[in-house]
Amino acid sequence: MCNNPTVVRCNENDRETLLTFNQGITDSLGWISTWSTEKDCCGWEGVHCDNITGRVTKIDLKPNFEDEIIDYLLKGEMNLCILELEFLSYLDLSHNYFGEIRIPTIKHNITHSSKLVYLDLSYSLDTINNLHWLYPLSSLKYLTLSWIDLHKETNWPQIVNTLPSLLELQMSHCNLNNFPSVEHLNLSSIVTLDLSYNNFTSHIPDGFFNLTKDLTSLDLSYSNIHGEIPSSLLNLQNLRHLDLSNNQLQGSVPDGIGKLAHIQHLDLSENQLQGFILSTLGNLPSLNYLSIGSNNFSEDISNLTLNCSALFLDHNSFTGGLPNISPIVEFVDLSYNSFSGSIPHSWKNLKELTVLNLWSNRLSGEVPLYCSGWKQLRVMNLGENEFYGTIPIMMSQNLEVVILRDNRFEGTIPPQLFNLSDLFHLDLAHNKLSGSLPHSVYNLTHMVTFHLSLWYSTTIDLFIKGQDYVYHVSPDRRTIDLSSNSLSGEVTLQLFRLVQIQTLNLSHNNLTGTIPKLIGDMKNMESLDLSNNKFYGEIPQSMSFLTFLDYLNLSYNSFDGKIPIGTQLQSFNASSYNGNPKLCGAPLNNCTIKEENPTTATPSTKNEDYDSMKDSLYLGMGVGFAVGFWGICGSIFLIRKCRHAYFRFIDRVAGNLYVTLVVKLNSFRRN
Template sequence: MNCFDLRLDHNNFTGGLPNISPMAAIIDLSYNSFSGSIPHSWMNLKELGVLDLWSNGLSGELPSYFSNLKQLQTMNLGENEFNGTITILISPNFQVVILRENKFEGSIPPQLFNLSYLFHLDLAHMKLSGSLPHNVYNLTHMVTFHVDLYYPTTFNLFTKGQDYMYQVNPDRRTIDLSANSLFGELPLELFQLVQVQTLNLSHNNLTGTIPLLIGDMKLMESLDFSNNKFFGTQLQSFNASSYIGNPKLCGAPLNNCTMKEENPRTATPSTKNEDDDSIKESLNLGMGVGFAAGFWGICGSLFLIRKWRHACFRFFDRVGDNLYITLMVKLNSFRRN
């Protein structure tokens, strides 16, 4: 295909990815059904600045020649089946990197946090492991923000039970590393990115305390540290949903908890709750047995003994007659007055 700007998104194209002119600067094939791997011929796309392959059925490892695409600014490969590790395919001009919902594994390359122009990093819902890089975070646009040109990217995003259209915007600096297997403590360098507005580290195995430096991130609008293993206290500017799933994280907006852990070998078992539960169970059992005995004692006797049954019916008939007579007498007396 010979074109500078190739946009064939939101179609039903199938099969392998096509060969494309080396002059192409924008390739948007998102929301199709392409399959297979990225062609080797794409290594000649030296002018490529935008690559959007979101929501296809592409697979395989990322080509090593990606590291030679120096003009690449936006790379959206989300919602595919790419696998392997995220190798050093880093363009120095990256502004947007979206790899979410693939099958990548291994650690996060430290080079990703050394991109001066990056303002949107999304590596969510994959199989990444290891700790967060502790190198110097040279994400200039997340410290002193300034972006001149960028390619608008929009995709469907499901988060916190809601499905909505998400538009990548340089006015909303984002880091999303959620739903992986990351572990270890949070690097202090992360909290020097004071321009970040969305930070999602939920559903990992991160530990340690939440550094007080997070208070310097004054522009933060969306924070999600839920479902990790943090302990201590947290920033109170966000609601409980930002922190749930961390049993040892205490203080507002969460409920208080006890930080002191007992040795299970020497801990004295508490019998107070057990005694209370035992009393409640005995009381409920006694009430149930009493009700059943009373009910079947009366109804069963009436059912089995004919004399008792007839006597019961006569009794209720007399009571009904007396009530009727009393009611009519009172009513006639009221009318005469």
């Protein structure tokens, strides 16, 4: 925000206007505190003047996102008298938190010809009821009002029409509910138009794309748009970025979409579109990002070559073999289709591949050895297919997610998998794996010390134990699932030293041994399933320290002794412990207690009195324990659940923020 030294003093009228704007504003950074009458206004924070005339030309009060900005926001009243600055060409008040807006009255309105070119008020106000103050801004080229509720301003298209120089209009998340009609909108000068995340509940007018031929970027995503894509879309021959995702569009994509020779980013995902599309897009020379997932597209694309760095065809009905893919590809998601055959040899040269998702297809064959050449690969999801053979020993050292679930892999688990330091999600469940778990030192750094991993997040639908199950892969969640195989032998202590694990599933194997006491150090554990194995011995008392545990299944093993007493382990029902005949204690039956001197005889009457007194004593102790336990520990139990929910919420928010930032950075780098 620093300014260059000025040669002349700022204009007196400009200074008075800035002081009027200053009234009623507070900020934690102290920017506005520099706006004092004792200092030339050209030296005020965020104010820039012309070095010759001393007139204010630029005001930039957007917070610096490299700082801690939670309390560094301008607050109070946004007074639009600031638009009366005669030579102001640039105004950025975005990402602040003004509680209200003051629009100047008629007598204070702009009487000169405005020179304002750039105006950004996004993320700065909750609501603006009208936009009539935009009328005099005839020189405006860039206008951003995103994240401001404008639903009361129903005449915004007519107001936009009065801005003949406008090149870029961004009104995302504005709660707009009336899609502009063709007769009320003039887009002849517009190059960038963003009306995403609104609620239009209407069709795109047939002539909408006839309004401008210079449009290079159009975003209408998440706006509840119905109907078909008008064929007039093909008139936008300069279009480079098109996003119509997450609407309710139906029908076929216009046949000539492959003639949009300059298109670089195309997103039609999350609609109800159908028919053929890829055969017309395969040869687009500039296409870099293609996302058409979650539609009803269907065609055999095995002979196509797709030239994109990001390719998302998931949740459709594509058939045949996998397509050929350009060597520049980084992200590939072909999940939830009907692809068949093996991974093609043409994929050998995918040196830049970072994410590969082939979940839920009909693919088969062995994983080719050349996959070891995918050195940049971070996510490998081959789950729910018919792949067979052994798990490759040589894989990318950058892997963070490995999902081979629901295939026919056999043999042992390669020890190399447990030396991937960035790995946070490993799922080998429902295969034919055998042998024991590797006993080498586990180098899964991300499962020992918490590191917020890259950015990959996805949701997978499963059908387990007679019910639908949502399977979430997230960078803030650590998971190991080796269930439903034929693994045997004792579980190495190395596994229980991975203290950041939140989900551990070893069920339905032939594993044996005892649960070590150090399981109590896995304090982040939320789901633990050791059922249907051959584990034995007592359940260690330290398991009661797993206060985040939401799901527990130790059933059908050979555990014995008494279930440790503690709020956590008693909160699960008996099904978590069934099938262990020698296990007792709540929530199972009480453990039997043998008398110390069974050979000492007493008269029968005394035995009856003793038995009666003993039963009364035990009954009283049981009732007393129940009342005392729930009276004292009940509140702690509730507090634990609240604490659990709170920390999960914090983790989720932090993860989402990180994911959003990194995705934007990657997108910027690709462009």
